[in-house]
Amino acid sequence: xKLIRRTDAKVLFHLGQREGNLLxxxxxxxxxxxxxxxxxxxxxxxxxxxxxxxxxxxxxAEQRADCKKQLQALLADPxxxxxxxxxxxxxxxxxxxxxxxxxxxDIRVGSWIFLGSPEGKLEGLSATTAAxxxxxxxxxxxxxxxxxxxxxxxxxx
Amino acid sequence: xxxxxxxEVVPGVVHETKDKPKSGLEPGYLxxxxxxxxxxxxxxxxxxQVVFGWPRKKAEFHMLQVHEQGKSVLTRESMEKAEHYVxxxxxxxxxxxxxxxx
Numbered sequence: 001x002k003l004i005r006r007t008d009a010k011v012l013f014h015l016g017q018r019e020g021n022l023l024x025x026x027x028x029x030x031x032x033x034x035x036x037x038x039x040x041x042x043x044x045x046x047x048x049x050x051x052x053x054x055x056x057x058x059x060x061a062e063q064r065a066d067c068k069k070q071l072q073a074l075l076a077d078p079x080x081x082x083x084x085x086x087x088x089x090x091x092x093x094x095x096x097x098x099x100x101x102x103x104x105x106d107i108r109v110g111s112w113i114f115l116g117s118p119e120g121k122l123e124g125l126s127a128t129t130a131a132x133x134x135x136x137x138x139x140x141x142x143x144x145x146x147x148x149x150x151x152x153x154x155x156x157x
Numbered sequence: 158x159x160x161x162x163x164x165e166v167v168p169g170v171v172h173e174t175k176d177k178p179k180s181g182l183e184p185g186y187l188x189x190x191x192x193x194x195x196x197x198x199x200x201x202x203x204x205x206q207v208v209f210g211w212p213r214k215k216a217e218f219h220m221l222q223v224h225e226q227g228k229s230v231l232t233r234e235s236m237e238k239a240e241h242y243v244x245x246x247x248x249x250x251x252x253x254x255x256x257x258x259x
Contacts, residue, residue: 039254040254042254043257045256047236056240060247098207101249105196105250109193109195109196109250112195117195120194140197143200147200150203
């Protein structure tokens with residue numbers, strides 16, 4: 001995944017054929033974090049905690065559904081993801097980049113959860129865990145490419 | 158039209174209650190980000206910049222605090238604002254919660 005150009009309006013990437021196919025494959029795994037995984041509080045000492053937790057779960061579920069729709073639209077939109085002779089061109093606006101980062105991190109963290117939330121190096125990869133390990137690593141690699149592209153644009157003042 | 162009552166003020170008398178209950182509008186809630194081994198440091202820094210509008214140095218300071226001390230208190234807010242920030246951070250799948258500041 002190579003940054004071709006960044007303007008105020010969009011970021012343009014080139015992906016090789018195999019790389020583009022891998023991105024599409026990994027994105028199809030979204031959403032990966034189990035619903036109701038996130039907790040509002042650790043201590044449980046908030047007022048109306050149950051009700052507020054329910055509202056948070058609803059808001060996150062709504063956001064995931066929205067991201068899923070945006071993702072399907074991106075994958076079907078040749079102006080944003082286009083096959084070219086040597087691979088793919090991916091054109092993202094800044095908001096696109098932000099939700100794509102969220103999507104990739106959901107896949108990364110969700111895959112890690114399915115792997116048993118290992119603290120260190122994962123031991124004993126099996127046929128069932130290999131796909132999650134693959135998705136976790138690949139989502140992370142694409143995420144870092146996107147972050148690199150954002151930073152090259154000089155976000156920090 | 159209903160009349161407006163004039164508040165009665167007694168000079169020299171101060172009514173104070175100990176341990177006032179915190180209302181949702183008071184900045185009595187901490188937004189905390191917790192360490193986990195899966196989120197990249199660069200990603201966490203980016204999310205703090207986007208969600209709080211912080212400059213990179215401040216975002217990196219809190220990211221390192223999360224990494225080295227296991228957690229960082231990111232802000233102290235009213236209940237409503239703290240909920241908003243927790244939601245924003247969780248949208249990015251960071252491990253964030255809000256806790257009452259005792």
